[in-house]
Amino acid sequence: MKIILLNMGLCDSCEKPIPLPQPPNKDEIDELYNNEDALCKIIKELKNNLGKFGTGFFCEIKDKEIPFERALFTNNHVLDETDIENNKEIEIEYLNEKKYIKMTRNRRKFTNKPLDYTCIEIFKEDNIAKFFKIDNIDINSKIAQDIFILQYPGGGQLKYSLGRMILSKNDIIKHNASTLGGSSGSPLIKRYAINHILGLHHGTNQEVNLATPFHIIFKDIKHKLKIHQKINLIYDIYCDDSMDYFFNNNRMSDGNNDDSMSYINNDDSMSDDSDDDDSISDYSYDDSLSDDHKIKRLFGSKFVKNNKNNIKLIINGKKSKLVKTSKYLKKGINNVQMIILNILTNLEYMFVNCKSLKNIDELKNLNTEEITNFRNTFSGCSSLSNIDSLKYWNVSKGENFCAMFFHTPLTNLNALKNWDVSNGKDFSGMFGECSSLSNIEGLEKWNVLKGKDFNGIFIECSSLLDLDALKSWNVSNANQFKEMFCGCSSLSNIDALKNWNVSNVTNFIGLFAECSLLKNINGLKYWNVSKGIIFAGIFHKCKSLEKLNGLENWDVSEGKSFEGLFSGCASLTNLKKLEKWNLSNAINFEKMFYECSSLKSLNGLEKWNVPNVFYFNYMFEKCSSLSDVNALKNWNVLRNARFYGIFDQCPLLKNKETFPDWIKG
DSSP: OOEEEESSSSSSTTTSOOOOOOOOHHHHHHHHHGGGEEEEEEEEEOOOOSSEEEEEEEEEOOOSSSSSSSEEEEEESSOOOOOOOTTTTEEEEEEEEEEEEEOTSSSSEEEEEETEEEEOOOGGOOOOOOOOOOOOOOOOTTTTEEEEEEEOOOGSSSEEEEEEEEEETTTTEOOOOOOOOTTTTEEEEETOTEEEEEEEEEOOOOEEEEEHHHHHOOOOOOHHHHTTTHHHHTGGGGOOTTTTTHHTTTTTTSSOOOOOOOOOOSSSOOOOOOOOTTTTTTTOOOOOOOOOOOOOHOOOHHHHHHHHHGGOOTOOOOOOOOHHHHHHHHHHHOOOOOOOOOOSSOOOOTTTTTOOOBBGGGGOOOOOOOOOOOOTTSSSTOOOOOOOGGGGOOOOOBOOOOTTOOOOOOOOGGGGOOOOTOOOOBBBTTTTTTTTTTOTTOOOOOOOOOBBTTTTTTOOOOOOOOOOOGTTTOTTTTTTTTTTTTTTTTTEEEEEEEEOOOOOBBBBBTTTTTTTTTBBBBGGGOOOOOOOOBBBTTTOOOOOOOOOOTTTOOOOOOBOOOTTTTTTOTTTOOOOOGGGOOTTTTTTTTTTTTTTOOOOOOTOTTTOOTTTTOOOOTTTTTTTTTOOGGGGGGGGOOOOOTTTTTTTTOOOOOOOGOOHHHOOO
């Protein structure tokens, strides 16, 4: 495809054009041509008669604070929050062919209306051939700097225009490169540095063309990642079955990165307080909004949809609209007096992020006998430590308990000891980040037989000392154990789980990750993990783990993903208990023993059958005591396998002649 000059240095609506730059030479045009595979045409009927097309471009991101490497960028007015909701598809034209990108739950998505950008994570399986490289995100832009814009004006052929950036201040770039309808979402490219993206073109203000600087976009993405690092566990961690999850979310990185997990802020009720003008989840009480919109913003559209017409609340004896309840809770009223005049069927998000809520005594009379959904009911109630009144609740029809008490300061669960949760299917994140919870007495008699999803149920319960209350749990129908006890940093023994039937579990990602006091895993020898597919990061950063007794008879023959399985196990000295493992279906060993700094040899791995492993990258990086790797010499490894940095920062392995031939080759 030939890239055609649109017009040079003429803004369609500029009244005072500034001097034109020098025309591009052939080499510059050729360099532009080489990047055409990094652009796409976005096919969509735009609002406000802006046409049926927009422009998008693909970039590689080199920033340690952003936990993904490739993304599609365009404008919010081209693809807004409704276009990138989970399970939707966006249609693009790429390399002259129509293509669809599905908005899966594990695909990170960000959008901001005032800054007019949308960012969508791109996976390898999306088969994008080329990406712009953004090496220097925080730019110092100058007046009259020459720029190119690559675009699909009018949805036609790919064209470029050359102009100048006439002002860059705060969160706006003004430029006079020519654009037309369909150019929305185009990249501003620094002349003489074609891989350097300065900004994202989004429109005009009737005087000049406008773009958002890329360093502002990245700042906003980092901000969203930061404020959602806790709450996003509720939405995406527990639903994401990606084998690459553990790496993508930085739990195995060197630094102290936030556990940033996603994603577009498009759930009406799940944001921390923020100054962002585009926050869909703003809890502030705004009298300029309609009552209907107030309710949606305060409680979430899902809650409203299920309950708006059949609930009335009485506060302090006076009838009040639903919206007022949340207003009072948000502003610190600690005693909620409620009378439910009709039966509820859904308590999803009801008190989410009511940070001043301390007393829920009046909820003891709440009729919950028909309620099936308790998802996030008290999530983020960071002052709620006493839930004694909930012992009167009938939750026998409850199916979804996801993140019900997530990030609350509970100290005990005795109030829940008589709860009938026998119909529960989703327990993911239910007590996640209850960091004051030192024991879980009260859960001993829970019937969780129908439970399928236990992802993160006790994640970051950092004060939890033992799991004795879970001894009798029947989890035989469960298939998701991701991060179930991740971050339980006071836990030293897991023998209580020895009789668990885990024969249907396929996902064990990060199960005991960051259990830094865990020394004894002998109880796991009774576990049947034969259906396990993902074993990534199970013991990541279990710094006190010295021996692997308990794993010797594990049947991991169906396992494919083992990345970071023992990464950060700094006390681990011996691998002989793994010698019988059948790894014939394994694909990924990245960082498997990363930073096992006490490991001196790899004895025990001699007989491992690894014919399908493709990724060995950083497998033994930072094993600072490792001096003998002879155990690997007879491994039968794929000819095109990747083993970048496999022995990086292993100071005792200076002589590469001691490396196995398959690495030297």
